[in-house]
Amino acid sequence: MLKENYETVEKKICAACERAGRKREEVTLIAVSKTKPVEMLKEVYELGERNFGENKVQELTAKFEELPGDIHWHMIGHLQRNKVKYLVDKVCLIHSVDSLRLACAISEEAQKHHCIVPVLLEVNVAGEESKFGISLEKAEELAEEAAKLPGIRIEGLMTIAPYVDDPEENRPVFRKLKELSVDIGRKNINNVHMTILSMGMTGDYEVAIEEGATMVRVGTGIFGERDYGKQQ
Numbered sequence: 001m002l003k004e005n006y007e008t009v010e011k012k013i014c015a016a017c018e019r020a021g022r023k024r025e026e027v028t029l030i031a032v033s034k035t036k037p038v039e040m041l042k043e044v045y046e047l048g049e050r051n052f053g054e055n056k057v058q059e060l061t062a063k064f065e066e067l068p069g070d071i072h073w074h075m076i077g078h079l080q081r082n083k084v085k086y087l088v089d090k091v092c093l094i095h096s097v098d099s100l101r102l103a104c105a106i107s108e109e110a111q112k113h114h115c116i117v118p119v120l121l122e123v124n125v126a127g128e129e130s131k132f133g134i135s136l137e138k139a140e141e142l143a144e145e146a147a148k149l150p151g152i153r154i155e156g157l158m159t160i161a162p163y164v165d166d167p168e169e170n171r172p173v174f175r176k177l178k179e180l181s182v183d184i185g186r187k188n189i190n191n192v193h194m195t196i197l198s199m200g201m202t203g204d205y206e207v208a209i210e211e212g213a214t215m216v217r218v219g220t221g222i223f224g225e226r227d228y229g230k231q232q
């Protein structure tokens with residue numbers, strides 16, 4: 001099942017790239033493995049996948065210990081400042097920076113570990129109250145302030161689009177995030193790179209790719225539905 005799912009997602013990514021006149025290499029697939037057992041991650045790893053996304057610190061660090069060292073781990077969920085210390089030397093990218101306070105905490109831990117942590121700013125494009133993320137209006141200011149901190153590098157933007165039945169409904173959301181990244185990029189702020197756009201999930205990643213996503217985060221489409229009842 002995993003192999004079929006994975007190949008289907010891969011085909012759809014290729015087709016979306018083609019429609020958009022983009023190269024397949026411009027888009028990184030992140031296999032979102034939250035709630036799934038390491039056996040399943042191993043299977044997807046064997047198919048060639050090296051980018052995995054988790055939304056809980058404890059789950060990410062546990063899986064980090066059990067799986068091969070050449071995996072790129074992505075922290076895609078809301079992050080509490082007191083948990084940053086467990087993460088900074090294990091993740092390749094934190095997608096969910098939405099406040100200066102969190103950026104400061106990452107900066108402090110990065111300095112302790114003598115590393116540079118690449119981050120994305122999470123933007124709540126649709127302004128949904130139930131979601132984390134900074135508003136479109138405040139994103140640039142956060143980029144400017146966070147960019148001054150040592151030990152962190154701003155690589156781009158991330159958004160979680162609303163849950164919709166028709167993915168076309170999210171096209172304007174993706175377009176707005178792309179526009180914002182172009183706007184911020186044009187400001188040439190020191191230490192701010194707008195090279196990554198993390199947007200699109202199982203329901204809407206093809207539309208996101210058409211609108212310029214460079215990273216898509218696909219969970220259900222690869223691993224199947226999540227059963228939160230049986231979570232360890």
Ligand SMILES: *Cc1c(COP(=O)(O)O)cnc(C)c1O
Pocket residue numbers: 032034055076077160201202203217218219220221
């Ligand atoms: C769970 C999750 C995903 C993947 O969601 P699917 O709809 O299962 O593809 C993507 N991004 C974030 C931030 C998530 O928490």
